[in-house]
Amino acid sequence: DAGVTQTPRHEVAEKGQTIILKCEPVSGHNDLFWYRQTKIQGLELLSYFRSKSLMEDGGAFKDRFKAEMLNSSFSTLKIQPTEPKDSAVYLCASSHNSQNTLYFGAGTRLSVL
Amino acid sequence: GEQVEQLPSILRVQEGSSASINCSYEDSASNYFPWYKQEPGENPKLIIDIRSNMERKQIQELIVLLDKKAKRFSLHITDTQPGDSAMYFCAVYAQGLTFGLGTRVSVFP
Numbered sequence: 687d688a689g690v691t692q693t694p695r696h697e698v699a700e701k702g703q704t705i706i707l708k709c710e711p712v713s714g715h716n717d718l719f720w721y722r723q724t725k726i727q728g729l730e731l732l733s734y735f736r737s738k739s740l741m742e743d744g745g746a747f748k749d750r751f752k753a754e755m756l757n758s759s760f761s762t763l764k765i766q767p768t769e770p771k772d773s774a775v776y777l778c779a780s781s782h783n784s785q786n787t788l789y790f791g792a793g794t795r796l797s798v799l
Numbered sequence: 800g801e802q803v804e805q806l807p808s809i810l811r812v813q814e815g816s817s818a819s820i821n822c823s824y825e826d827s828a829s830n831y832f833p834w835y836k837q838e839p840g841e842n843p844k845l846i847i848d849i850r851s852n853m854e855r856k857q858i859q860e861l862i863v864l865l866d867k868k869a870k871r872f873s874l875h876i877t878d879t880q881p882g883d884s885a886m887y888f889c890a891v892y893a894q895g896l897t898f899g900l901g902t903r904v905s906v907f908p
Contacts, residue, residue, distance in 0.1 A: 728899065729898035785892060787845045790843055
């Protein structure tokens, strides 16, 4: 079985650009999460979908971060416009339901110059 | 959203001793409390979890305790080994899974 697939693995953007990160969850999983990981802030929840419905939109991240899930097998995270403080690893994860094991993708390492 | 406090942030223990990590949360409706281990260059992986209808769970050398009244839960690694050196994250499910900031555990000989 394929795990969670994230593309690209690395992204370099200039300040002010728009970037789109992609995620394919494990087939059959109903829950999908987007996290941002940094050493200082740890794993910050950006978005949470249950059966394609947005359940949590990350509060403080709402203004420049937008996650979408147009079908059960694909999600995107758009950051617009990017800022240097957005530099981090962005992790997508999925689970069968909210109280089951969360499987993480390999992540996208974003560097904003 | 839910807030999760995790302490300590760094923990050094001697091989063979126990390591304890504590987490607290705010939302009394939270009902699922997993622990994830992340090794360098790897993704976080689930090592043990506990649900709100339990107070204690053990898997081999890992013990999780849950005090719902105090809104606290903890992970205890007994008889630590070098392979236990990693980052450990507690998490709480309310509306989505919220993680603590992590504890870097180092096991020295």
